[in-house]
Amino acid sequence: MTQITSPTVEVIAASQFFAPKDIAWETDAEGGEALAEFAGRACYESWDKPNPSTATNAGYLRHIIDVGHLSVLEHGVVTMYLTGLSRSVTHELIRHRHFSYSQLSPRYMPDVQGAYVEPSIIAEDPELHAKFVAATESAERAYEELLEGLEQKLTQAGNQRVPRKRARQAAHAVLPGSLETRIVVTGNYRAWRHFIAMRGTDQADAELRDVAIRCLHKLKEVAANVFADFVIATLPDGTQIASSPLVSET
Numbered sequence: 001m002t003q004i005t006s007p008t009v010e011v012i013a014a015s016q017f018f019a020p021k022d023i024a025w026e027t028d029a030e031g032g033e034a035l036a037e038f039a040g041r042a043c044y045e046s047w048d049k050p051n052p053s054t055a056t057n058a059g060y061l062r063h064i065i066d067v068g069h070l071s072v073l074e075h076g077v078v079t080m081y082l083t084g085l086s087r088s089v090t091h092e093l094i095r096h097r098h099f100s101y102s103q104l105s106p107r108y109m110p111d112v113q114g115a116y117v118e119p120s121i122i123a124e125d126p127e128l129h130a131k132f133v134a135a136t137e138s139a140e141r142a143y144e145e146l147l148e149g150l151e152q153k154l155t156q157a158g159n160q161r162v163p164r165k166r167a168r169q170a171a172h173a174v175l176p177g178s179l180e181t182r183i184v185v186t187g188n189y190r191a192w193r194h195f196i197a198m199r200g201t202d203q204a205d206a207e208l209r210d211v212a213i214r215c216l217h218k219l220k221e222v223a224a225n226v227f228a229d230f231v232i233a234t235l236p237d238g239t240q241i242a243s244s245p246l247v248s249e250t
Helices: 031-044 057-067 070-075 087-093 126-154 161-174 189-199 206-222
Strands: 003-005 008-014 077-086 100-103 115-117 180-188 231-234 240-243
Touching: 008 206, 031 057, 031 070, 057 070, 070 180, 070 189, 077 087, 077 115, 077 189, 077 206, 087 180, 087 206, 115 180, 126 161, 180 189, 189 206, 189 240, 206 231, 206 240
Parallel strands: 003 115
Antiparallel strands: 008 077, 077 180, 100 180, 231 240
16 A cells, blocks of 8 residues: 655754864854854954954854855754655755765665655645555556566576665666655755755745755754744745745855
């Protein structure tokens, strides 16, 4: 039976900051936010914080973003584990070239378990949903038949593993783009801001926009001062978008 899944986003790593012992400076933040502030202040050695509006980490990073000195944001890094994504949407995701990726390999996957990502516009229509399920089940049957035939063809005495991998890889060709995949994504703050700005709009692919908004919620937890300018709004259809008046990169 076809299993319908949806995206989940988990933060699995983030930057730490260890202040140099020979610099008399401190901040009210930690981790990547403190690191970004330190990097910015190191450019001018402005350790004494003469300007009250930039004396806090939030104020300083807001100024950095406002004036477009975004290179200092590249020092802070967040890694996320994304599951419940369709293979199709990851083809869009990996176009963001400043991220680093490690994605589930179909060659090493166990046999298909029927986990698919169904577009909401299909899911909300019972007739279309039934057609979607029927199509995925048909693809699974074709996959199993191909896998069995390929294994018989490729199996050679003394080496059972290589034919299995090759058979899976070839049989996967008939599976739809809606098949679930999983991916680890690492990016610096600047790259994440660009991703949210590009994929959080109402013009973006609906599935990838959902992923972007979920990522933004996590980023606001990890580095609130870096992503505070992004505002999340709910559209009439119940989905969400994100925007910022300070985004200067598209």
